[in-house]
Amino acid sequence: MTRFNIIKRDDLPKKREWIIRTLAILFSLVSAGLVILALGFDPLEVFPGMVTGALGTEIRLTQTILKAIPLIVTSLGILVAFKMNFWNIGGEGQILMGALAAAYVALNVEGLPKPVMLLLMAAAAMVAGGIWAFIPAFFKARMGVNETIFTLMLNYIAIKFVTYLQYGPWKSPESQGFPKVATFPDNATLPKLFGIHIGWVIALILVVLVYIFINHTKKGFEIRVVGESKETARYAGMNISSVIIVAMLISGGLCGLTGMIQASAVEKTLAASLSGGYGFTAIITAWLARLNAIAVLFVCFAFAILLQGGSYIQISMQIPAAVADMLQGIILFFVLGSEFFIQYKIGIIRKNIPQKEVA
Amino acid sequence: MEGFLAATVIAGMPLLFATTGEIITEKSGLLNLGVEGLMLMGAIMGFVAGYETGNPWMGLLGAILAGAAGSLIFAFLTITLRANQVVTGLTLTIFGTGFASFMGKSYVGLVVPQTIKDFFVKIHVPLLGDIPFIGPVFFRQDVFVYFGYFLVVLVSLYFYRTKRGLNLKAVGESAASADASGINVMVYKYVHTCIGGALCALGGAYMSLVMMSVWVENVVAGRGWIAVALVIFASWNPIKAFIGAFLFGGLSILGFRLQSMGIHISQYWVDMLPYAATIVIIILSSRKNKKENQPPADLGIAYFREER
Numbered sequence A: 001m002t003r004f005n006i007i008k009r010d011d012l013p014k015k016r017e018w019i020i021r022t023l024a025i026l027f028s029l030v031s032a033g034l035v036i037l038a039l040g041f042d043p044l045e046v047f048p049g050m051v052t053g054a055l056g057t058e059i060r061l062t063q064t065i066l067k068a069i070p071l072i073v074t075s076l077g078i079l080v081a082f083k084m085n086f087w088n089i090g091g092e093g094q095i096l097m098g099a100l101a102a103a104y105v106a107l108n109v110e111g112l113p114k115p116v117m118l119l120l121m122a123a124a125a126m127v128a129g130g131i132w133a134f135i136p137a138f139f140k141a142r143m144g145v146n147e148t149i150f151t152l153m154l155n156y157i158a159i160k161f162v163t164y165l166q167y168g169p170w171k172s173p174e175s176q177g178f179p180k181v182a183t184f185p186d187n188a189t190l191p192k193l194f195g196i197h198i199g200w201v202i203a204l205i206l207v208v209l210v211y212i213f214i215n216h217t218k219k220g221f222e223i224r225v226v227g228e229s230k231e232t233a234r235y236a237g238m239n240i241s242s243v244i245i246v247a248m249l250i251s252g253g254l255c256g257l258t259g260m261i262q263a264s265a266v267e268k269t270l271a272a273s274l275s276g277g278y279g280f281t282a283i284i285t286a287w288l289a290r291l292n293a294i295a296v297l298f299v300c301f302a303f304a305i306l307l308q309g310g311s312y313i314q315i316s317m318q319i320p321a322a323v324a325d326m327l328q329g330i331i332l333f334f335v336l337g338s339e340f341f342i343q344y345k346i347g348i349i350r351k352n353i354p355q356k357e358v359a
Numbered sequence B: 001m002e003g004f005l006a007a008t009v010i011a012g013m014p015l016l017f018a019t020t021g022e023i024i025t026e027k028s029g030l031l032n033l034g035v036e037g038l039m040l041m042g043a044i045m046g047f048v049a050g051y052e053t054g055n056p057w058m059g060l061l062g063a064i065l066a067g068a069a070g071s072l073i074f075a076f077l078t079i080t081l082r083a084n085q086v087v088t089g090l091t092l093t094i095f096g097t098g099f100a101s102f103m104g105k106s107y108v109g110l111v112v113p114q115t116i117k118d119f120f121v122k123i124h125v126p127l128l129g130d131i132p133f134i135g136p137v138f139f140r141q142d143v144f145v146y147f148g149y150f151l152v153v154l155v156s157l158y159f160y161r162t163k164r165g166l167n168l169k170a171v172g173e174s175a176a177s178a179d180a181s182g183i184n185v186m187v188y189k190y191v192h193t194c195i196g197g198a199l200c201a202l203g204g205a206y207m208s209l210v211m212m213s214v215w216v217e218n219v220v221a222g223r224g225w226i227a228v229a230l231v232i233f234a235s236w237n238p239i240k241a242f243i244g245a246f247l248f249g250g251l252s253i254l255g256f257r258l259q260s261m262g263i264h265i266s267q268y269w270v271d272m273l274p275y276a277a278t279i280v281i282i283i284l285s286s287r288k289n290k291k292e293n294q295p296p297a298d299l300g301i302a303y304f305r306e307e308r
Helices: A014-038 A043-055 A058-083 A091-108 A114-143 A147-167 A199-216 A218-228 A230-235 A240-267 A278-288 A293-317 A322-343 B002-027 B035-053 B056-080 B085-107 B114-119 B134-138 B143-161 B163-173 B175-180 B185-212 B223-233 B238-260 B267-285
Strands: A002-008 A344-350
Touching: A014 A043, A014 A322, A043 A058, A043 A293, A058 A091, A058 A199, A058 A218, A058 A240, A058 A278, A058 A293, A091 A114, A091 A147, A091 A240, A091 A278, A114 A147, A114 A240, A147 B223, A147 B267, A199 A218, A199 A240, A199 A293, A218 A230, A218 A240, A230 A240, A278 A293, A278 A322, A278 B085, A293 A322, A322 A344, A322 B056, A322 B085, B002 B035, B002 B134, B002 B143, B002 B163, B002 B185, B002 B223, B002 B238, B035 B056, B035 B085, B035 B185, B035 B223, B056 B085, B056 B114, B056 B185, B143 B163, B143 B185, B143 B238, B163 B175, B163 B185, B175 B185, B185 B223, B223 B238, B223 B267, B238 B267
Parallel strands: none
Antiparallel strands: A002 A344
8 A cells, every 4th residue: 555645854955956946947838838739829939939039139138128127126025025924915006106106206396417306206106115015014013904905905096096197187288188197307217228227227236235134134134033923023022013014115115116117217107007017927026036135136037038028929929928927827836836845755655564464 | 776786786796706705715724815817717718618609508617617727726736735825826816817818819809699698688586576676686687696696595504504514614723623523624625625716717707708798808807806805804704795795896886876977086086996995894804803703713824734
C-alpha cells in the first residue's frame, strides 16, 4: 500500500528553490501555450511574436521600458503594504488620485521653474495617493475593517471621480467637445535622459531606497514584524496602528507618484484610463518578486515584456492583447502552487504487509 | 415605483447569486476573492455557449462549468497546495478578467439569439402575480429570478436544517475538530468551493445573457467585489444576502430612476453610490460583535492535518 506523507521542510538550498520556481514558470508557459492553442492560435507564433514585439527594435524596447517604469514604482508601493500583510489592492485608485493632484498643480500653478514645478507635482501626488491609502489604513488600524474590499472600492470611486472631472468641470474648452483635460504646460512634463523620460532614474533610485527602508531601518523592521505576527509586534511593545498607517502612507504615496509620472511624462494630461491596470499587475509582480525590492526590478521588466508583447501581437497578428492578462494569471497560479514544493517535502510511505507470522 | 422595484429585483440577481456562492465557499473556511473573475468567466462562457448553440440551457451549463473550473483551480492551489488564499483569489480575478476579455474579443456587440430571449421572457405567476404591489415586483419576472428565490430557500435549508450543512459549518469553524470527528474535510472544502464558484458564474451569465443580452467587455464592473462585501453585510446568512442584493441592485439603477424623475445629478456621482455604500457597510459590519454575525473561525486559514 502506498501513501504520501507531507513534511514541512526545514530549509532548502537557495539553488533548489530557484530551480523549482523556474520549473513553475516553464510549466506555466507550456500550459498557457496549450490554452492559446485551444483558443485557435499558434503558441509558437504568439510567444516569439511577443518577445520580438517587446525587444526587437530600439523603439519597441523603449516602449517596454516605458511600461516597466510605472510597474516598478507601483510594485514597490504594493510591496510595502504586503510586507505588513495589508492587502492594498487599491493601487489603481491611488495612482489616479496622485495623477489628479499632479494635474491640479500643473494646470493651476503658473510661472514656476521646471524643477520646482515637477517637485511640487510629485509632492502633491504622493500626498494625494497617501491620503487615498490612509483612509482604509485608518479604519483597519482602529476598527479592523477589511482593507481588501475597502481599497478596492476606493479604486472605483477614484475612477468615477476622475471621469467626472474629465467629462465635466475639467474638460478643456479647446478640445472641441471631446472629453479631455487640458494638456500640461512644458514646465510640467518630466525631462528625458537617453531618450526615455527620467522616470526610469526615479524607479531605480526608489528600488534602492525601498530595499534599504524594508531591510535596514527600524520602521521597516516593524512593518515586517507586524506582517509576520501581530501578537509578536504587540508583545514587543510596537504601536501597531501607527505602523499600519505609516506603511500605508508610503505605499499610497509611491502609487500616487506613479500617477504623477504617467500624467506628466506619458499622457501629459489627466485621463481616467491613465492607471492602465498597473495597480493590479503590480500585485502579481510584487508577489512574484517575493516582496523583495531588488527582485521587483527584474520581475517588472519581464512583465513589461509581456505587456508590450501583448499589445504588439494585437496589432501585428490580431490576437487580443488580453492574452497578456491571462498569461499573468497563469504564471502566478503556477508560482503560487510551486511554493508548496519549496515549503514541503512529499515522501512516499510503503507499508509492507508481513507475509508470514514470525514464530 | 413598482416598475423601479421590479427592476431592482433584476439588478440584484447577479449579486444574489454571487453572494450566495461566496457564502457557501466561505462557510467551508475558504476566502475566495476571485468572485469578480468567476463572474466574468461565467458571463463570457455563458454568452459564448448560448450564442453558438442558441440554447439557454447550454448557456447556463457553459457558465456553470466555467465557474466550477475556475474555482477548482483556486481549490487545488489553496486546499491541496496551501497557497495564500488572498493572493490566489486576486490572481483568479486577474486571470478571469483577461480570459473574458480575450474570449470575448470577437463577440463584442453581438446580440443574444431570440430563442434565449424567449426563454427568459417575463412570466406572470398565477395568483402570486396578482397580489397587489408584491405581485408586479416579485412574481412577474423571468425564470432565472424564480430560480434565485428558490436558491435562497434551498441554501438556507441546507445550512440550517441538514446534517451536511452542520458538517459544513464544523469544517469552516474548526477543520481540525471536524476532521477528528470523521468529516472528510478536503471533500467538503473542494465541493463547496466549486458549487460556490459555479453560482458566481451563473450571476455573471445572467448579466451577459439576460440583463445586457449583448456582449460588452467587463460587464460585471465590480459587482463581484460588492458581492464579497455583501457576504460580510449578510453575516454569512443567505436570507440577509437576499435583502443586501436588492438594496445594492436598487442603488445600481438609481441613476436612471432619478434622471427619469427629472432630477439631474451627474451620472458619475450616482455611479459611485454602490461602491461608497459598500464601504459604509463594511465599516458598520465591523462594529457588530454578536456571536452569530462572526465569520467562520477558520476562514482564510489553510488546513494541514500533519500540523494539527
